[in-house]
Amino acid sequence: KQKTAYEIxxxxxxxxxxxxxxxxxxxxxxxNDNHAEACNAYWDGSTINFFSAGEHKxxxxxxxxxxxxxxxxxxxxxxxxxxxxxxxxxxxxxxGDAVALYMTDDPKVxxxxxxxxxxxxxDMSEVKKFPDDVEDExxxxxxxxxxxxxxxxxxxxxxxxxxRGRELFGKFLFKGIYEFAKMSDVYDATLALDDNxxxxxxxxxxxxxxxxxxxxxxxxxxxxxxN
Numbered sequence: 001k002q003k004t005a006y007e008i009x010x011x012x013x014x015x016x017x018x019x020x021x022x023x024x025x026x027x028x029x030x031x032n033d034n035h036a037e038a039c040n041a042y043w044d045g046s047t048i049n050f051f052s053a054g055e056h057k058x059x060x061x062x063x064x065x066x067x068x069x070x071x072x073x074x075x076x077x078x079x080x081x082x083x084x085x086x087x088x089x090x091x092x093x094x095x096g097d098a099v100a101l102y103m104t105d106d107p108k109v110x111x112x113x114x115x116x117x118x119x120x121x122x123d124m125s126e127v128k129k130f131p132d133d134v135e136d137e138x139x140x141x142x143x144x145x146x147x148x149x150x151x152x153x154x155x156x157x158x159x160x161x162x163x164r165g166r167e168l169f170g171k172f173l174f175k176g177i178y179e180f181a182k183m184s185d186v187y188d189a190t191l192a193l194d195d196n197x198x199x200x201x202x203x204x205x206x207x208x209x210x211x212x213x214x215x216x217x218x219x220x221x222x223x224x225x226x227n
Contacts, residue, residue: 024082029075033065039113041070043077050074062115069100069109076100079177088182093142095177097124098149102170105162107150124150130183130218144217145183149173151213152190159209168206187214 030047038054039061050065064070076099077092086092097109101124110121122139124146134141152172157165172190179189187210194204204210208226215222 022082024079029078031065031071034063040064041074043074043081045081048074048078059114060116062112064113067110067112069104069106069111070113072100072103073097073109079174083177084181086177086181089138090141091145091180091183091186093138094145094149094183095142095173097122097142097146098173101146101150101153102166102173105153105166107146122146128217132218145186145219148186148214148217148219151216152210155209155213156206159206183219187220190214 031050032047033050033052035049035051037051037056039051039056039059041048041050041064043049048071050063050070051061053061053063055061073096076096079099080086080092080095086095100109101107107124108120108122109124111119113121122143124143126143126147128140128143128147130144133144149169153165153169155165156168159165160168172193175193176186176189179192180186188200190210191200191204191207194200194206194210196205208223211220211223211226214220
């Protein structure tokens, strides 16, 4: 069971979802677990790393290598770095959370991170809005774009069904990573990926779902015609 948490394979993903020519997709990613510290995990530029269960600053934390969505989040940082790198730290954290969302279809990240509390570290279903909810802390601010991605995924699944909606969300996420460097880029990049006639300005097949999701979080101007 533990091994499957690390088997994040893109070989099974449709070519519509990811760019399969990226060499990093075909290379194993080393996961180092049971670090002596507690309550954290990180990508170090080449490997993903997880801490042992224990206490840190008064908090009791589980072994992070056993929490699947934490593994997916850190793998997302590796994908970020190997597709050019995101300039915006909050966007990078939000992207990692969105990778976990894609894999689990659950907006709650790290729900067993602190097992005594049994609550998530972050929840993308919360409505965090730019610029009102900016805290200048990358994980907290990442919930702004993470929330937009969650609303987008939910809206696509409502319209297209779970499997097709999830596939299209994956396309927006994993092909979009090549196009955006900061949070303000994501809305336009998503519309461009949704466009089917070479002119995103005349609307796209899922324009209202995209507009509503990003406008709800202050990342686009709400289009009243989408109401």
